[in-house]
Amino acid sequence: xxxxxxxxxxxxxxxxxxxxxxxxxxxxxxxxxxxxxxxxxxxxxxxxxxxxxxxxxxxxxxxxxxxxxxxxx
Amino acid sequence: xxxxxxxxxxxxxxxxxxxxxxxxxxxxxxxxxxxxxxxxxxxxxxxxxxxxxxxxxxxxxxxxxxxxxxxxxxxxxxxxxxxxxxxxxxxxxxxxxxxxxxxxxxxxxxxxxxxxxxxxxxxxxxxxxxxxxxxxxxxxxxxxxxxxxxxx
Numbered sequence: 001x002x003x004x005x006x007x008x009x010x011x012x013x014x015x016x017x018x019x020x021x022x023x024x025x026x027x028x029x030x031x032x033x034x035x036x037x038x039x040x041x042x043x044x045x046x047x048x049x050x051x052x053x054x055x056x057x058x059x060x061x062x063x064x065x066x067x068x069x070x071x072x073x
Numbered sequence: 074x075x076x077x078x079x080x081x082x083x084x085x086x087x088x089x090x091x092x093x094x095x096x097x098x099x100x101x102x103x104x105x106x107x108x109x110x111x112x113x114x115x116x117x118x119x120x121x122x123x124x125x126x127x128x129x130x131x132x133x134x135x136x137x138x139x140x141x142x143x144x145x146x147x148x149x150x151x152x153x154x155x156x157x158x159x160x161x162x163x164x165x166x167x168x169x170x171x172x173x174x175x176x177x178x179x180x181x182x183x184x185x186x187x188x189x190x191x192x193x194x195x196x197x198x199x200x201x202x203x204x205x206x207x208x209x210x211x212x213x214x215x216x217x218x219x220x221x222x223x224x225x
Contacts, residue, residue, distance in 0.1 A: 021156065025159055028165065032225055
C-alpha cells in the first residue's frame with residue numbers, strides 16, 4: 001500500500017524516529033509502512049493520519065484495493 | 074496502554090527480577106559454602122547436570138541484570154520510557170512474534186530445558202534429547218523471526 005508519510009514527514013521536517021515516538025510505534029514499523037512492506041492496523045493508521053491533521057484516505061492510498069461489485073452502497 | 078500503566082508494569086517486573094536475582098545469589102552462595110558442587114562434580118553425569126544448570130542459570134541471571142539495568146535507565150528518562158513502551162507494544166513486532174510462534178516456543182523451550190535438567194540425574198539420553206529439542210526449537214524460532222523481520 002502506498003502512503004504519503006515520507007512526503008508529510010518532509011513537509012513537517014520530522015524524522016521517522018520522532019513520528020514513531022509520537023504515534024506510539026517503532027522506527028522500524030514506520031520504515032516498513034513507508035516502503036509498503038507492512039500495512040498498518042486501523043488504530044495506527046488513524047493515529048498517523050490524526051497526527052498530521054488529515055483523514056486516513058488522505059495519508060494512505062487505497063486505490064490498489066479492489067472491491068466486489070455486490071458491496072453495500 | 075498509557076505511560077503510567079506501563080511504568081507500574083515495569084516496576085513490578087523489576088521487583089520480580091530483583092527477587093529472582095537475590096534468590097539465585099543466595100542459593101549459589103549456600104551451595105558454594107556447603108560444598109555441594111564439589112561433591113556432585115565427581116560423577117560425570119551429575120557433573121554435567123550441575124555444570125549445565127549452573128551455566129543456564131548464570132546466563133539467565135546475566136540477562137536479568139541487563140534487563141533490570143535497562144528498566145532503571147528507562148525509569149530515569151521519560152523519552153527512553155516512552156521508547157521502551159512503544160517497543161513492547163509495537164504491533165509489527167507482535168505480529169512477527171505471533172508468526173514465528175515465539176509466544177508458544179519460548180515458554181515451551183524453557184519448560185523442556187527444565188525437564189531436561191531434571192532428568193539429567195535419571196537418564197542422560199533422554200535429558201540430552203530434551204535439551205537438543207529446546208535448542209532446535211529456539212533456533213527455528215530465531216530463523217523465522219529473522220525471515221519475517223526482513224519480509225515485513
